[in-house]
Amino acid sequence: MVAGAATSGVAAVLGASMLVVSARRQTGPRVPAQWLLAVGGGLAALSVVVGLVGTVILADGWSQHQAQRGTLSTVVATGMTLAGLVLCVGLLRLPSVAETTASAVRLILDGLVIATALWFVGWVLVSEPTRLLGDPVPLFCAPVLLATVTAAEAAGLTVIVAIRALRPRSGLTCIGCGVTVVTVAGLGVAAGICQLGVNLTVVSAVVLPVGLMMIHLASRTDEASGGVAFDVLRGASGYAFLPMLAMAVSAMYHLMRGGDFDLPGIVSGSAEGFALVARQYFALRDVHGYAGRLAEREAHFRELAHTDPLTGLANRRGLLRALHNEGASGSPRVLLGLDLDGFKNVNDIRGHDVGDAVLVEVGQRLRANLRPGDVAARLGGDEFAVLLSACPEEAQGAAERLLEVIGRPYDQVDGQIFLSVSIGLAGDPATPDVEALLRNADLALRYAKQQGKNRIERYDVAYDQLLRRRTTLEHELRGAIERGELRLAFQPVVAVPSVRPVGAEALLRWHHPELGQVRPDEFIPLAEECGMISKLGAWVLDQACQQLSRWLADGHDVWVSVNVSPRELHAPEYVVQVAEALRAHRVPPQRLVLEITEHVVATDLDELIRRLTVLRLTGVRIALDDFGTGYSSLGQLRRLPIDILKIDHSLVSEPDGTPGTTDLPGRPVAPMVDVVVRLGHQLGLEVIAEGVTNPTELASVVGAGCRFGQGQLFGWGVPAEHLEAMLDAATSPGARPVPAPRTASLGAVAPAETPDSDSPADQDGSDTAQQYLPPKM
Known part of the structure; x- marks a missing residue:
């Protein structure tokens, strides 16, 4: 027995030392997590060594030293509780496992749901009337109960991390299993000292270095840095059905055997309920936040769909939306169609980057010279439009101002650029037809281009006749040769x-x-x-x-x-x-x-x-x-x-x-x-x-x-x-x-x-x- 205890103690110390070596060699974001794992492993090894030394000392009069065993068990259980907590925190601090405090709380609650079910099933197995472990645990070994909670939480947290780990998940799963093995082995040492004898203590002490070795080996691989996926929609309650089923079956079995619920059973059941309620609260809040972000993104993308990405003005869809809104309000409206004269030469000579910069400045000048409620839009290329809530006479003055503003030089790195603009003006408060208003403004703009550019032309009915004749001539001209x-x-x-x-x-x-x-x-x-x-x-x-x-x-x-x-x-x-x-x-x-x-x-x-x-x-x-x-x-x-x-x-x-x-x-x-x-x-x-x-x-x-x-x-x-x-x-x-x-x-x-x-x-x-x-x- 002495030889086995000595070997187990040395192995535990060696495993903790290897974790320290791994922590010293780590660089980057994994350093804090690795040191936490090393500290937790050291506390576990120290607690086991203390327990083994006490077990060897008390081995000759094991049944007569009940008080001494209780004290020793309390020390080992306390040490293992602290070690388990530190190891769990180290697991959560691994990169991409819990990037924020909120995600860490969610993982802890998810682990607590599983841990509580494990603890409750274990309580049913060791309490009256099942009593798989013989005599009930005496009160002076109550710290062992804390160690059982820590071990259960480590196991639950490992299950959650393993389920949600991204592929490849072997690294994180191995670290989690190592933490669980260490905490369970420490619990076994404390329980063996408290009641069950030397054999359980030594066996648990032998298992503990295995867990430390698993943590060490997994920490040396890059797979240990794999992240944990957190999906609001799938991660809320699906994992909780099996633990709840296990608790329900255990409770029914306990009652059918004539058992009753004492304080630990009530506390564990209450903890499971509170954990589920808290987790669902966070899940509901996540869903609300997710829905809010979806709504914001939808509004953002809807706005992007109506916005020109280069100038920030409205695009053609945005202009149509504004035209429909103005038409519904019944207020007088005037549409200005604008086209830059000679802009193609800017792109050909100076390049498209300079051309884009000029278009951006045109958009800024339009925005700076409009009243609140007026809408400026870029329809494509060097073609713009302005929707004014005004009568045609007021719109004429606004068009003259824009003609002068846009015609000013554009300062660029390679020198100034000079452009003019042609403007077509159309408006009829009595006509709610959006397409007709757009067409009239375009006709006026085309006429301004034909009349020499750098000018303003107001729509006239004669433009329709000219356009119809032009369209007819173009159509008929294509077959004029064949028709003789x-x-x-x-x-x-x-x-x-x-x-x-x-x-x-x-x-x-x-x-x-x-x-x-x-x-x-x-x-x-x-x-x-x-x-x-x-x-x-x-x-x-x-x-x-x-x-x-x-x-x-x-x-x-x-x-x-x-x-x-x-x-x-x-x-x-x-x-x-x-x-x-x-x-x-x-x-x-x-x-x-x-x-x-x-x-x-x-x-x-x-x-x-x-x-x-x-x-x-x-x-x-x-x-x-x-x-x-x-x-x-x-x-x-x-x-x-x-x-x-x-x-x-x-x-x-x-x-x-x-x-x-x-x-x-x-x-x-x-x-x-x-x-x-x-x-x-x-x-x-x-x-x-x-x-x-x-x-x-x-x-x-x-x-x-x-x-x-x-x-x-x-x-x-x-x-x-x-x-x-x-x-x-x-x-x-x-x-x-x-x-x-x-x-x-x-x-x-x-x-x-x-x-x-x-x-x-x-x-x-x-x-x-x-x-x-x-x-x-």
Whole structure:
């Protein structure tokens, strides 16, 4: 017996020492828990050693030293109670087991429910009439009862932690089992000393180091740091059914055997009830808190669903909600639609981060300049809206203020950014239709954009008519070619002063069976916006080449010019398209002139030069149309690979109504025409004066040395057969002869097209379209 006690004592001390070593090696958040486990293990080992020493001393007169055994049992039981409490606290202090005091209290209560059931079942087994342990426990061993409570709580806490531990759960489960083994073994030592004899004491002392070793081994693995999941909905009462069932069965068995309930039984039953009530109270409070948080989150997400995440303004849903609320209140309302002008350039040049910063500042400026109750919203991209509770007159003043505020510079790291805004205003207190109000504001905004931007436009009923017509035109235009509604008109280009037609500009015309004659300035911009311009341009090019081929086959000496849109010009396949049209209709390339406007020059000059150079390699001529409207500079003109300058009508006419100057008696000259003609001739270009409407302007053009004219004076765009009649009349024997063209303009005509010097046309001084073909640089 002495040898066994000595061995058990040494093993207990060794196990406690290993826990101390583990605690000293720990780092991080597990250090406090590990030291608590080491202190608890040390107290348990010390209590067991004291109990073993006393047992060895009292072994010879074990039954005669009843008082001494009671005192020794009290000391061991007290020590084990303290050790069990410290070990339980160490278990709760492990990382992620009980992160807050409230979660620790919940785990303790859950463990107490199981512990009370275990204690009650044990009380039934050791009390009258069952008495599994023989004689009842004497009063002087009452501290043992405290040790039993601690052991039961350790067991209950271990069960709860094991149930709720996250995978892998072996670490925490092993530590909990080790704590339970230590407390139960200590209880066995105290009980053996108190009443049951030396054998139970020694056996319990042998088991205790096993529990210490389990704690030590589990503490060395990372699995011991696994967390404990706490679910409000599942962790409230499901675990309590089995303990309550065990208590109920034990109580019924106790009563059926004729037993009664003394103070410990009543206390344990009351403790179980209070533990359940307290746990359910906390569970109910958790559920209420959980429901409150759910409600807050729902409100938060509902608000997020109506809020723009970048600017913090309302989004489209938020605006619709405000519109419906305002409509229900019946108060007058005005909706402003706002769109930033040129914002795409900010994203393209400065980057999207700078663009987002500008949008955020726009939102701040809107919010700072609205009254309480007004709603500002970002509808997407650079489009905003403001809902005002005001009459249209008050809203006009607010819109003017916003126009000025948003137009102020935006300070950024790379420098200031300047933007303007277009605003559309719509409001009708008598109209509760939200969709109509949104649509009206959008129509007004679109009209403001079309009218030049940086302005305010109020909705007008006429906008509806314009929109309906625009929508109808776009729909009908898509099938106009297939239905045969398009045709070409040809405006003659004449040689001056003979006014003999030598070329023609192909103009697109659209006659709809229901809409009637649709103006080109109405459907051409629409075709550019909706992506139809390339299809229309291909049709015009093909039809113009086909008609030119017929005229050439009939012996008419003419060329035809076709207008080219910027989108067509920058399309990679356009050069192939031109070459295919010339080949298909067997048209000499120099007979086709492609006209571009000065507006194209204002975009990307280098890319334009590359495109025009490739086109000129096919043999066609290039004309710069509307020259003089302000886009081209002299340096650009020298670089552009063009053959013809077409002077804009604004230079041909006299804006102030005064007659032109004269360089010779009786020859009025328009000063700007004279300058452009001289400049074109110096650059080797031919010049055509557009928009000649009266004899005075014709005289000015002729006086400036310009050889070609186009305009009302020589005829509007006419069908092909009418122009063919004009060509026939010009080549009839009675046609008026004119002097031969300047020699300087003849050198670039292709050899196959150059007239023979002995031909009758040269001998009698008449002019031909072949001679007037624009020169190729």
